Amino acid sequence: xxxxxxxxxxxxxxxxxxxxxxxxxxLSKGLSALGINVFYHTVVxxxxxxxxxxxxxxxxxxxxxxxxxxxxxxxDDLTKNVLAECFGKKLVYDEESxxxxxxxxxxxxxxxxxxxxxxxQAYLPEGCTILSNDWGTAxxxxxxxxxxxxxxxPGPPSECAPMFEHRAAPYLRSLSDGTIASRTLRIFGxxxxxxxxxxxxxxxxxxxxxxxxxxxTGEVELRITAKADTLGEAQALIAPVEKELCEMFGPLxxxxxxxxxxxxxxxxxxLKGLTLGCAESCTGxxxxxxxxxLPGASAVFKGGVVSYTNEVKQNVLGVPQALLEEYGAxxxxxxxxxxxxxxxxxxxxxxxxxxxxxGPDPDDRGNPVxxxxxxxxxxxxxxxxxxxxxxxxxxxxxxxxSHAFDMxxxxxxxxxxxx
Amino acid sequence: xxxxxxxxxxxxxxxxxxxxxxxxxxLSKGLSALGINVFYHTVVxxxxxxxxxxxxxxxxxxxxxxxxxxxxxxxDDLTKNVLAECFGKKLVYDEESxxxxxxxxxxxxxxxxxxxxxxxQAYLPEGCTILSNDWGTAxxxxxxxxxxxxxxxPGPPSECAPMFEHRAAPYLRSLSDGTIASRTLRIFGxxxxxxxxxxxxxxxxxxxxxxxxxxxTGEVELRITAKADTLGEAQALIAPVEKELCEMFGPLxxxxxxxxxxxxxxxxxxLKGLTLGCAESCTGxxxxxxxxxLPGASAVFKGGVVSYTNEVKQNVLGVPQALLEEYGAxxxxxxxxxxxxxxxxxxxxxxxxxxxxxGPDPDDRGNPVxxxxxxxxxxxxxxxxxxxxxxxxxxxxxxxxSHAFDMxxxxxxxxxxxx
Numbered sequence: 001x002x003x004x005x006x007x008x009x010x011x012x013x014x015x016x017x018x019x020x021x022x023x024x025x026x027l028s029k030g031l032s033a034l035g036i037n038v039f040y041h042t043v044v045x046x047x048x049x050x051x052x053x054x055x056x057x058x059x060x061x062x063x064x065x066x067x068x069x070x071x072x073x074x075x076d077d078l079t080k081n082v083l084a085e086c087f088g089k090k091l092v093y094d095e096e097s098x099x100x101x102x103x104x105x106x107x108x109x110x111x112x113x114x115x116x117x118x119x120x121q122a123y124l125p126e127g128c129t130i131l132s133n134d135w136g137t138a139x140x141x142x143x144x145x146x147x148x149x150x151x152x153x154p155g156p157p158s159e160c161a162p163m164f165e166h167r168a169a170p171y172l173r174s175l176s177d178g179t180i181a182s183r184t185l186r187i188f189g190x191x192x193x194x195x196x197x198x199x200x201x202x203x204x205x206x207x208x209x210x211x212x213x214x215x216x217t218g219e220v221e222l223r224i225t226a227k228a229d230t231l232g233e234a235q236a237l238i239a240p241v242e243k244e245l246c247e248m249f250g251p252l253x254x255x256x257x258x259x260x261x262x263x264x265x266x267x268x269x270x271l272k273g274l275t276l277g278c279a280e281s282c283t284g285x286x287x288x289x290x291x292x293x294l295p296g297a298s299a300v301f302k303g304g305v306v307s308y309t310n311e312v313k314q315n316v317l318g319v320p321q322a323l324l325e326e327y328g329a330x331x332x333x334x335x336x337x338x339x340x341x342x343x344x345x346x347x348x349x350x351x352x353x354x355x356x357x358x359g360p361d362p363d364d365r366g367n368p369v370x371x372x373x374x375x376x377x378x379x380x381x382x383x384x385x386x387x388x389x390x391x392x393x394x395x396x397x398x399x400x401x402s403h404a405f406d407m408x409x410x411x412x413x414x415x416x417x418x419x
Numbered sequence: 420x421x422x423x424x425x426x427x428x429x430x431x432x433x434x435x436x437x438x439x440x441x442x443x444x445x446l447s448k449g450l451s452a453l454g455i456n457v458f459y460h461t462v463v464x465x466x467x468x469x470x471x472x473x474x475x476x477x478x479x480x481x482x483x484x485x486x487x488x489x490x491x492x493x494x495d496d497l498t499k500n501v502l503a504e505c506f507g508k509k510l511v512y513d514e515e516s517x518x519x520x521x522x523x524x525x526x527x528x529x530x531x532x533x534x535x536x537x538x539x540q541a542y543l544p545e546g547c548t549i550l551s552n553d554w555g556t557a558x559x560x561x562x563x564x565x566x567x568x569x570x571x572x573p574g575p576p577s578e579c580a581p582m583f584e585h586r587a588a589p590y591l592r593s594l595s596d597g598t599i600a601s602r603t604l605r606i607f608g609x610x611x612x613x614x615x616x617x618x619x620x621x622x623x624x625x626x627x628x629x630x631x632x633x634x635x636t637g638e639v640e641l642r643i644t645a646k647a648d649t650l651g652e653a654q655a656l657i658a659p660v661e662k663e664l665c666e667m668f669g670p671l672x673x674x675x676x677x678x679x680x681x682x683x684x685x686x687x688x689x690l691k692g693l694t695l696g697c698a699e700s701c702t703g704x705x706x707x708x709x710x711x712x713l714p715g716a717s718a719v720f721k722g723g724v725v726s727y728t729n730e731v732k733q734n735v736l737g738v739p740q741a742l743l744e745e746y747g748a749x750x751x752x753x754x755x756x757x758x759x760x761x762x763x764x765x766x767x768x769x770x771x772x773x774x775x776x777x778g779p780d781p782d783d784r785g786n787p788v789x790x791x792x793x794x795x796x797x798x799x800x801x802x803x804x805x806x807x808x809x810x811x812x813x814x815x816x817x818x819x820x821s822h823a824f825d826m827x828x829x830x831x832x833x834x835x836x837x838x
Contacts, residue, residue: 014443014444014447014460015447015457015458015459015460016447016448016451016457017443017444017445017446017447017448017449017450017451018444018448018631018633019444020439020440020441020443020444021439021440021443021444021460022439024433024436024439024440024462025433025436025437025438025439025440026436027436028433028434028435028436029435029436029437030436031436032435032436038434038435039434039463039464039466039469040434040461040462040463040469040473041428041433041434041440041460041461041462042459042460042461042462043443043459043460043461044458044459045458047458050458050459054459057476192491193491193492193534193536193537194534196492196536197492197534197536212431212432212435214432214437214438215491215575217577221437223435223437278725280704280707282711283708283711284707284708284710284711284712284716284720285699285704285705285706285707285708285710285711285723285725286704286708286711287704288699288703288704288707288708288725288727289702289703289704289705289707289708291703291704292701292702292703292704292705292725292727292816293703293813295778295779295812297703297727298727298728301703301727302727302728302730302731303724303725303726303727303728303731303735304704304724304725304727305722305723305724305725305735306704306707306711306722306723306724306725307722308707308711308716308717308720308721308722308723309717309721309722311721311766312721312722312765312766315764315766316722316724316735316764316765345734345735346731346735347730347731347734359714360714370526388526389526390523390526391554391555391577392554392577392581393714394577394712395577397711
C-alpha cells in the first residue's frame with residue numbers, strides 16, 4: 001500500500017513572508033526518497049482554530065500528517081495541544097524529556113536562562129513515540145490514531161532537518177513497502193516548451209517509471225522516477241529510459257544527477273589536468289562566482305578579470321584599442337580578444353569571455369538588451385557564440401554565464417559547439 | 420473592511436521538494452505591506468481534481484485567491500482551466516496576448532522556436548483583467564466572481580515577483596481601504612539576537628506602528644509598519660520611531676528602504692563622482708557580481724580581479740612575491756597589497772580586497788575556516804579588517820563581501836571603521 005502524506009506548517013512568520021517554508025521542501029524531498037506521496041502542503045498561522053481545521057481536512061485525505069513548527073514556548077506549544085485534541089489524546093509529563101531540556105539550557109549561554117514554560121515542552125501525547133531533539137529544546141513525537149500516522153517536528157530548519165533524517169525517517173521507513181529511485185538528466189540549450197513538445201506523447205504513455213520536466217533558469221531538468229520492491233529493480237526500470245532520452249537530446253544532455261554546468265566543467269578540467277579562467281563584462285563576476293561556489297575550485301580555476309570598462313579591457317586584458325574603437329566593446333572581435341587576453345594574463349589553459357548588454361538599457365552603440373557574445377580561448381584557437389536573449393537583466397546574466405560554461409564543457413568533451 | 424487572501428501554489432515540483440515555495444514568501448511580504456491578511460498557503464500538484472478541491476475550500480474562507488504556477492504549456496495551462504471552471508468562466512482567445520507571445524519568441528534564440536502550445540497561453544477567462552507579462556511568456560490575469568477576487572500569476576520567481584509588484588499589487592491596492600506604510604532600516608554589524616535583546620521591551624509596548632526585526636545573511640532588517648487613514652498619517656507615525664532607532668544603533672544603520680549595502684555604496688560613489696574596483700580571492704567574484712547586479716553599475720564600478728591563485732595575485736595585481744612567501748595569501752599584508760594593486764591596475768578611486776579561508780577545509784598554512792581579511796585602499800591610505808566567522812562556505816563568502824562594502828560605505832560617509 002502506498003502512503004500519502006500531508007505537510008502542515010504552523011507559523012505566523014510564514015504567512016507574513018518573513019521566512020520561506022524550506023522545511024516543506026526538505027521533507028518533500030525526503031518523503032519522495034522514501035516512496036511516500038505528498039499531495040498537499042498547508043501553512044497556517046499560530047491560530048488554534050485554523051490549525052484544527054487544517055488537521056481535520058488532512059485526516060480526510062492523508063494517512064500521514066507531518067507538522068512543522070508551533071512546538072516552542074513562544075507559541076504555547078500550540079501544535080502539540082491542537083493535535084492531541086484532534087486525535088483525542090491527553091498530554092502527559094515525560095521526565096526524560098524534562099531532563100534533556102534542563103541539560104540543554106545548562107550548556108547554553110548564560111543570558112538565555114531556562115524559563116518555566118520551557119518545561120511545558122516535556123508534556124507529550126500519551127503513548128507516543130518521543131523523537132528526542134539533539135539540536136534544540138522541543139522534542140518531536142509520533143503516534144498512530146484514527147488510521148493516521150502523526151509526526152510533529154520543530155520548525156527551525158536547523159532542527160527540523162536532522163530531526164527528520166535521524167528520527168522521523170527511520171519511523172516512516174518501517175511503514176513503507178517498496179522503494180523509489182530517481183535520476184535527473186540536465187539539459188542546456190533547449191527551452192522547456194520544446195523539450196516538452198518532443199516528450200509529450202512519450203510521457204503520457206509512461207506509468208512506471210514516470211518522467212517529469214522542470215524548467216530552471218535557461219535549463220531543463222528531466223526527472224525519471226521509478227517504484228519497485230528493491231532499489232536495484234527501480235534502477236533497472238530507469239536505465240532504458242535514461243538511454244532513450246540521452247539519444248533523443250544528444251549533446252544537449254550535460255549530465256545526470258549533477259548540480260550544475262560549472263560542476264561538470266570543473267570535473268572534466270580535473271580529469272584532464274587543465275585550468276580555467278575568465279574575463280567578464282556584462283556578467284560582472286558571476287561566472288567566477290559560480291566556479292568558486294564549488295568547494296575545491298582552486299584546483300582548476302585560476303581566476304578572472306571583471307572588465308566593466310574599456311580601460312580595464314585594454315590595460316588588464318590587453319584588448320587592442322583599435323578593436324574597441326572599430327567594433328565596440330559588445331562585439332565578436334572584442335569577446336575573442338578578451339578570451340585570448342584572459343588566457344594569457346591568468347595563465348590558464350582555457351579562458352571564457354562574456355561581453356554583452358544585460359540591460360536595462362541598450363548600450364551607447366545601440367546594441368539591444370540581450371545581445372551577448374561568449375568566447376572560449378583554448379590551445380587550438382578561439383570560438384565565439386552570439387546570443388540574443390529576450391529576458392530580464394538577471395536571467396541574461398545567468399544564461400550568458402551558462403553558455404560560457406557550455407562552450408567549455410563541449411570543448412572538454414570533444415563535442416561540436418552547436419549553440 | 421479588511422481582506423483575507425489565500426495563496427495556492429500549483430506544481431508537482433513543489434511537492435517533490437525540487438524547489439521551495441519562495442513565491443509564497445514574496446507574495447506574503449507584499450500582501451502584508453498592502454495591509455491584506457494571509458491565513459493560509461496551500462500547495463497542490465499538477466492535478467486538476469486536487470486543485471479544484473483547494474480552490475473550493477479557499478472560496479469559503481478567503482476573499483482574495485492568488486495562484487502561482489500551472490500557467491505554462493508544460494502543464495496544459497492547468498491553473499487557468501481549473502479556475503475558469505470553478506468560477507464558471509469561459510476562456511477566450513486574446514489577440515494582444517498572442518502577439519506578445521509571438522514577439523517574445525521572435526526576440527529569442529533561433530533554436531528555441533515557438534510551438535503551438537505556447538499560443539494556448541493566449542486563452543484567458545472572459546472579462547478578466549489581463550496582467551501582461553514582460554518577464555516571460557505566460558500572461559497572468561485577475562477577475563472578480565462569486566464575491567472573490569482571483570489573481571493568477573506565473574510560477575517562476577523571476578516572473579512572479581515583477582508580475583506581483585507591477586501588475587497584481589496595483590490591482591489589489593485599489594481594493595483596500597485605509598493605508599499601511601512601512602519603512603525598513605537596515606543594520607550591518609550586529610547579530611539578530613543582540614538587536615532583538617536591545618529592542619525587546621520597546622517592541623512589546625508598541626501597537627501602531629509595530630516593529631519587527633528580520634535576520635538576513637549577516638544583516639538585520641528592522642521593519643516599522645503603521646496603519647492610518649492616509650499615507651501621510653501613517654508616515655507621521657513612523658518618523659519618530661525611525662529617529663529613535665537611528666539614534667540607538669548609530670552607524671550600524673546603513674540605510675532606510677534600500678536594497679543592499681552595495682546599493683548604498685554605489686549611491687555614495689555617484690554623489691561623490693568616485694569609482695570602485697575590487698580584488699577577490701575567497702569571495703571569487705561575488706563582490707563584483709553584487710556590484711554589477713545593480714543596473715547602471717558601470718557609472719561607478721570599473722571592474723575587478725579574481726585572484727584565486729598566488730600567480731594571479733602577483734602577475735595581475737602586482738602583490739610582491741616576498742609578501743606572499745612571508746605572510747601567506749591569507750594575511751593582513753596581502754589583503755592590503757591586493758587592494759593597493761587593484762586600485763592601480765583598475766584605475767579606480769577606491770579598491771576593495773578580500774582574502775581568506777571560505778572552507779570547507781583550512782588552507783595549507785593551517786589558517787582556520789572563517790578567517791578573512793578585508794581591505795580598502797583609498798586616496799588617504801589602506802585599512803584592513805580581520806574577520807573570524809564561524810559559519811558555512813556560502814555565508815562566509817556573502818558576509819565577507821558585505822564587510823568590504825561596509826568599509827567603503829564608512830569611508831564614503833566619513834564614519835570611523837569600527838568593525
